[in-house]
Amino acid sequence: MKRCLICNTYYDLQRNCPSCGAFPAKLGGFDAYAPDLAYGGGGFKPSYFAELARLEESNFWFCARNKIILWALKKYAPRFTSFLEIGCGTGYVLSGVAKNFPNASLQGSEIFVEGLSFASQRLPCVNLMQMDARAIPFCEEFDVVGAFDVLEHIKEDDVVLREIHRALKPQGIIILTVPQHTWLWSAADEYACHERRYASNEILSKVKAAGFYALKSTSFITTLLPAMMASRFSKKHVGEKYDLTAELKISPILNFTFARILDLEISAIKLGINLPVGGSRLVVCQKI
Numbered sequence: 001m002k003r004c005l006i007c008n009t010y011y012d013l014q015r016n017c018p019s020c021g022a023f024p025a026k027l028g029g030f031d032a033y034a035p036d037l038a039y040g041g042g043g044f045k046p047s048y049f050a051e052l053a054r055l056e057e058s059n060f061w062f063c064a065r066n067k068i069i070l071w072a073l074k075k076y077a078p079r080f081t082s083f084l085e086i087g088c089g090t091g092y093v094l095s096g097v098a099k100n101f102p103n104a105s106l107q108g109s110e111i112f113v114e115g116l117s118f119a120s121q122r123l124p125c126v127n128l129m130q131m132d133a134r135a136i137p138f139c140e141e142f143d144v145v146g147a148f149d150v151l152e153h154i155k156e157d158d159v160v161l162r163e164i165h166r167a168l169k170p171q172g173i174i175i176l177t178v179p180q181h182t183w184l185w186s187a188a189d190e191y192a193c194h195e196r197r198y199a200s201n202e203i204l205s206k207v208k209a210a211g212f213y214a215l216k217s218t219s220f221i222t223t224l225l226p227a228m229m230a231s232r233f234s235k236k237h238v239g240e241k242y243d244l245t246a247e248l249k250i251s252p253i254l255n256f257t258f259a260r261i262l263d264l265e266i267s268a269i270k271l272g273i274n275l276p277v278g279g280s281r282l283v284v285c286q287k288i
């Protein structure tokens with residue numbers, strides 16, 4: 001069902017709210033549910049999208065994260081038919097989901113219209129919308145909702161989790177990835193407009209508080225944690241000029257090596273091992 005953000009009426013299919021007549025704006029060809037935030041919503045630098053779109057397809061980190069997300073979908077929601085990604089950016093994750101689940105109905109949302117423009121080039125068959133994750137215009141609509149390295153950009157992450165809970169069908173699945181360990185905070189997090197890095201149990205506690213039951217919680221980017229610490233702590237000082245994309249522009253040999261190392265830890269996660277430390281955390285939970 002859709003949910004009217006003006007009068008909170010639930011309704012199906014039609015574009016206009018049957019109660020108050022409200023309907024989403026159109027920006028750049030996309031339905032826009034929070035048009036005031038579409039170009040200056042904060043929490044991210046839209047200029048970063050072009051660089052991301054160029055780098056993420058071959059970069060070890062984005063490839064490894066996609067493998068983990070696709071594994072989680074296959075294991076915990078093997079028969080899902082509807083999926084919403086919040087903060088879909090340039091659509092790299094959605095493109096992997098589309099290839100692996102060709103019959104599923106996929107939707108992607110992003111607060112910045114600029115990201116949606118890149119995503120629509122990758123994903124001509126996916127429904128994309130501009131939306132504020134703190135006000136999701138759906139109720140019991142999706143089998144799975146994912147947000148991958150998104151919550152750390154939003155001050156009111158607890159609000160977002162409650163909105164996702166309402167947007168999921170009963171027993172629906174939430175899949176999240178977040179940056180982990182407060183002690184890893186560095187200039188890279190400031191550059192990326194992060195509100196926080198999560199302590200080990202913090203994200204799971206917040207998801208449970210929003211009404212979910214935990215199915216899986218594990219660190220990842222564990223084996224590369226020493227390399228990550230070396231990179232981050234060499235430029236830790238606040239205000240120091242920092243180029244996050246420099247971390248992504250590594251040599252092809254190093255990129256290949258890091259990818260194979262991460263394949264080993266992905267194998268461990270697939271075997272059921274929950275890794276205690278790592279640059280990121282994966283959480284999979286079910287709506288109670």
Ligand SMILES: [Zn+2]
Binds near residue numbers: 006007009
């Ligand atoms: Zn209404």
